[in-house]
Amino acid sequence: MxxxxxxxxxxxxxxxxxxxxxxxxxxxxxxxxxxxxxxxxxxxxxxxxxxxxxxxxxxxxxxxxxxxxxxxxxxxxxxxxxxxxxxxxxxxxVPEDLDYVETPASQKVMSALQFAQSMPEMVVITLGAGMGKTKTAKRYQENHAHTYLVTMRPTTSTPSAMLQEIALKMGVYERSLAIREQVIGERVQRNGRKPLLIIDEAQNLNDNAVNQLRYFLDNHGCGIALIGNEELYTRFGGAQPKAAYAQINRRIGMRVRQMRPTKQDVAVIVDAWDIEDEDARKMLQAIGRKPGALSQVSKTVRLAHMLAYGSGGKVDAATIRAAWSNRGGEEL
Structure with missing residues (x-):
């Protein structure tokens, strides 16, 4: 000092x-x-x-x-x-939450994003809540040039609101919608680069906004990745899409859908938390199959560390059970 x-x-x-x-x-x-x-x-x-x-x-x-x-x-x-x-x-x-962890599910997401960027193509990625799709997208963006990750909200459902959100992420502050769209198009033009737009929470976009993204794919060669929930898959991911979505669906080059983690997905997360107690691991496997999936596992382990702090810091089956109960979970 x-x-x-x-x-x-x-x-x-x-x-x-x-x-x-x-x-x-x-x-x-x-x-x-x-x-x-x-x-x-x-x-x-x-x-x-x-x-x-x-x-x-x-x-x-x-x-x-x-x-x-x-x-x-x-x-x-x-x-x-x-x-x-x-x-x-x-x-x-309480230990810090895990950063990106490479689970089998996240590997599928990474492969789809790589495919969308290199081809270019439009891909639809649907993972269940708490399975790490956003963290995976962030890690991909950190490691790949010309990649833009933009998160949508109900208030950004229209083409103009979506373009504004994309423009802000790119540092584009044009007031004119036409000029804003033109500048974004120049940023994602495939002229020796391999640009990729990753749209998280894409289920919030209306059909016209998704068509705007199709325009960037068709006219600028920009890869498009739509990441979202089951609603997104229902609209654009099914094997027999509605006629209204034909133009979008025929441009989708890959679909990834996994609504629940596998046993291996959960095991990778449990390993990342260094949980060795076998009974505790079994409980966390059960927790990982509940709504909220892998994030439920991490939240429970973090609370278990806090509960175990006064007794030597060891996270075992008893502290996992107590943490899960304190979080409102049913009896394991």
């Missing part, structure tokens, strides 16, 4: 008259604030912002120059530091 930072947080004697009862509470809160701020490398102004106190008020309070009632500010500072310390303690007990 710099000498300047140390000087900023020097504890000086108060100038203002502070009632004795308030004074010892103020001293404790001030010491706690100093310790927390120095650990985080915060200035007084930055600390005041985190506590949601006016910087001038906090500065006067900290230096003992404040002429008003110290109670309110003292309580706010003490409560903030206590909460932050509690959060940090919880974070120590």
């Amino acid at each position: 710099s000498d300047r930072m140390k000087q900023v947080w020097d504890l000086v004697e108060p100038v203002a008259e502070i009632p004795e009862k308030q004074k010892w509470l103020w001293r404790d809160a001030r010491s706690a604030a100093k310790k927390y701020a120095e650990k985080k490398g915060l200035s007084k102004a930055a600390f005041a912002r985190e506590v949601d106190i006016a910087a001038a008020t906090f500065s006067e309070w900290f230096s003992g120059k404040y002429r008003g009632d110290y109670t309110k500010t003292t309580e706010a500072v003490a409560r903030f530091v206590d909460n932050q310390n509690s959060f940090e303690q919880t974070e120590l007990q």
Whole structure:
């Protein structure tokens, strides 16, 4: 820590008259604030912002120059530091969630994305909730140039709203819809590059928006990957599509559909969490077959780590059962 930072947080004697009862509470809160701020490398102004106190008020309070009632500010500072310390303690007990894990299901997604980008083609990818489709798409985008991952919402269902979302992801800020579409087309033009648009939560798009994506495939040679839920598969993934979707369906070069994880998918996730207890592994296999799939496994293991913190940190069948129960799961 710099000498300047140390000087900023020097504890000086108060100038203002502070009632004795308030004074010892103020001293404790001030010491706690100093310790927390120095650990985080915060200035007084930055600390005041985190506590949601006016910087001038906090500065006067900290230096003992404040002429008003110290109670309110003292309580706010003490409560903030206590909460932050509690959060940090919880974070120590709970491991970070897994990043991308290569399961057999994610390998299928990776292959489909590679196919869409290299050909180019349109692919439809439908995985059950909690099976890692978004994490897989993010990992693919991180490792492949000219790949754009855009997530749709109900409010981006129309062609214009969808194009706006794609434009923002590309750093395009044209106000004119026509110019915006033209610039996006230039970005995804297959002129020596292999561009790919990955549209996550694609079930939120209406038919006209999906047709707009078809335009980018047909006219610019941009690979298109539609990732979504069972509704997406019903519209564009079935073996006997509705006539209204014929133009889209005949352009789909690959379909990936897996609504539940396999035993091997779950085992890979359990291995990634380093769970060795055989009974615990069996329970997690059962949890992985429930709605929410692989994310249910990870959430349960993280909570189990917290519950096991006070007993040596070992995650076993008992802590998995307790964690699952605490999350509202039925008896295993």
